[in-house]
Amino acid sequence: MNPDNLQRTDRRTTEIQFPLQIKAVVIDLDGTLLDTAMDLASAANKMLTELGKPELPVATIQSFIGKGIQRLVKRSLTNSLDEEPDPELFNKALPIYQRNYHENLYTHTRPFPEVVEGLDTLKKDGFRLACITNKAEAFTLPLLRATNLLHYFEMVLSGDTLPKKKPDPLPLLHACNHFQIKPYELLLIGDSLNDAMAARAAGCHIFCVPYGYNEGRGVNELNCDAVVSSLLEATKLIKK
Ligand SMILES: O=C(O)COP(=O)(O)O
Ligand SMILES: [Mg+2]
Numbered sequence: 001m002n003p004d005n006l007q008r009t010d011r012r013t014t015e016i017q018f019p020l021q022i023k024a025v026v027i028d029l030d031g032t033l034l035d036t037a038m039d040l041a042s043a044a045n046k047m048l049t050e051l052g053k054p055e056l057p058v059a060t061i062q063s064f065i066g067k068g069i070q071r072l073v074k075r076s077l078t079n080s081l082d083e084e085p086d087p088e089l090f091n092k093a094l095p096i097y098q099r100n101y102h103e104n105l106y107t108h109t110r111p112f113p114e115v116v117e118g119l120d121t122l123k124k125d126g127f128r129l130a131c132i133t134n135k136a137e138a139f140t141l142p143l144l145r146a147t148n149l150l151h152y153f154e155m156v157l158s159g160d161t162l163p164k165k166k167p168d169p170l171p172l173l174h175a176c177n178h179f180q181i182k183p184y185e186l187l188l189i190g191d192s193l194n195d196a197m198a199a200r201a202a203g204c205h206i207f208c209v210p211y212g213y214n215e216g217r218g219v220n221e222l223n224c225d226a227v228v229s230s231l232l233e234a235t236k237l238i239k240k
Helices: 003-015 037-050 058-062 069-078 087-103 115-124 137-146 170-179 193-202 231-235
Strands: 024-027 128-132 155-157 186-190 205-208
Touching: 024 170, 037 058, 037 069, 037 087, 069 087, 087 137, 115 128, 115 231, 128 170, 137 155, 155 170, 170 186, 170 193, 186 193, 186 231, 193 205
Parallel strands: 024 128, 024 186, 128 155, 186 205
Antiparallel strands: none
């Protein structure tokens, strides 16, 4: 085992006691609340077709999800995680992507299993709830409304709501300020390295679900307090 893992295991068993005492729960959208990959991938492939480029496998595009729509478009254009496309091509591609995604925002998108049951339980148990996503607000709000999840959340912070998005801690610190709580009284439930890094940087707790989108990084690699099979499972590890 590498020393980093040893340190992490040690920190978990000595400092973390379950059930965790917290006041608010913040939940990631893509890959945690909603299974959006199919609709995100179809919009990317329609964009590629309109630009005369070959389509990509859905699994490839799924591995590009995590850092917002602009990054997803860049990754789809270059078929790589980090390469920058020609700026002119990107400027042409972005509105094509946005139009296609708007047209089919929730054709296949559904909540993952036990999301609704988990949110009902969190609400019944009296936790304050927010959604924090890297997705642009123009897509976030219609999607949460269409899937009947919007009413659970006191606050929704999208990728373009604040000057910085996850993995920056700003959205989580903004939520702590809104709820008037300390960072350690807030739990983020997410699916990716962006969530884990944001939570650690803010000093919040973090649980990860294993079924989401993680840019090719297995959930066990992430520095989180627990891996939970669903939102409903998460409710068993926390108390007010
Ligand atoms: O829009 C993305 O790329 C990811 O969004 P998320 O933060 O809800 O996972
Ligand atoms: Mg996510």
